[in-house]
Amino acid sequence: xxxxxxxxxxxxxxxxxxxxxxxxxxxxxxxxxxxxxxxxxxxxxxxxxxxxxxxxxxxxxxxxxxxxxxxxxxxxxxxxxxxxxxxxxxxxxxxxxxxxxxxxxxxxx
Amino acid sequence: xxxxxxxxxxxxxxxxxxxxxxxxxxxxxxxxxxxxxxxxxxxxxxxxxxxxxxxxxxxxxxxxxxxxxxxxxxxxxxxxxxxxxxxxxxxxxxxxxxxxxxxxxxxxxxxxx
Numbered sequence: 517x518x519x520x521x522x523x524x525x526x527x528x529x530x531x532x533x534x535x536x537x538x539x540x541x542x543x544x545x546x547x548x549x550x551x552x553x554x555x556x557x558x559x560x561x562x563x564x565x566x567x568x569x570x571x572x573x574x575x576x577x578x579x580x581x582x583x584x585x586x587x588x589x590x591x592x593x594x595x596x597x598x599x600x601x602x603x604x605x606x607x608x609x610x611x612x613x614x615x616x617x618x619x620x621x622x623x624x625x
Numbered sequence: 626x627x628x629x630x631x632x633x634x635x636x637x638x639x640x641x642x643x644x645x646x647x648x649x650x651x652x653x654x655x656x657x658x659x660x661x662x663x664x665x666x667x668x669x670x671x672x673x674x675x676x677x678x679x680x681x682x683x684x685x686x687x688x689x690x691x692x693x694x695x696x697x698x699x700x701x702x703x704x705x706x707x708x709x710x711x712x713x714x715x716x717x718x719x720x721x722x723x724x725x726x727x728x729x730x731x732x733x734x735x736x737x738x
Contacts, residue, residue: 520667549725558715558729559668603667607725612683615667 518542520616522604527622528594536589536602536619544609550578550589551603553618559603563589591621599623627651631716631730638706638737646701646733648716656722657699658683659691661712662732668715674699675722706737 520540528534540548547566551559565571565580565587577590589602601618608614629650638644650657655676660668670683674693688710690702699718703710713734717727 524665546723547725558731559727560729561726564726605668605725607723611723612670613668613725613727615669617665617667 518608518614520604520606520614522616522619525620527624530594530596530623530625532594533590533592534594534621538587538604538616540585540606542606542608542614545582546607546611548580548587549605551605553601553603594623596623628728629716629718629730631733633733635734638735640707640737641705644703644706646714648699648730649697650718651697652718652728653696654718654720656719657693658717659701660715660717661685662715663712671701708737711735711737
């Protein structure tokens with residue numbers, strides 16, 4: 517079966533750096549996506565990786581290793597507004613998005 | 626710019642009743658989706674539509690139906706609601722089926738008693 521694993525919850529301190537990991541086993545691969553979801557709100561797109569390596573977008577970076585079935589989302593200079601759930605999703609060979617359960621990130625002052 | 630609009634935002638429903646969740650997008654996206662989100666689980670695809678006039682079943686389609694009469698609208702109907710359908714429902718759209726960049730509506734919180 518298809519599976520995406522990410523930690524349920526993480527805690528970090530304002531101003532620090534946090535890395536949220538995601539491992540996947542899917543039928544084929546057409547890209548990996550990270551979404552941010554604040555409590556009670558809709559998910560919003562953050563980043564997309566289809567080739568191995570690091571994609572940087574401001575304070576957020578996302579890394580992919582297809583051979584290891586592994587990705588991480590790196591958040592730098594954490595702000596209180598970064599408190600949210602972060603969802604990892606993989607586009608499989610049928611172009612269906614397979615979603616992880618999400619990682620709830622708690623930022624402490 | 627509205628993006629995707631869902632209605633109602635929240636609803637309490639008696640078991641056995643029929644309910645339609647509405648979804649409208651103004652981005653002229655070809656593909657649209659209905660997901661449900663439950664605590665501790667990832668988003669689960671209920672139904673999708675690659676383009677107007679076509680629909681397909683997702684991971685958890687039982688008890689739900691959809692239609693796509695035009696590009697903008699993609700309503701989700703629960704023919705006879707059951708308590709296990711208590712969830713938050715998200716409508717989403719993308720340029721096409723092959724895109725993983727989805728735009729989501731604000732969600733509809735449905736409680737079936």
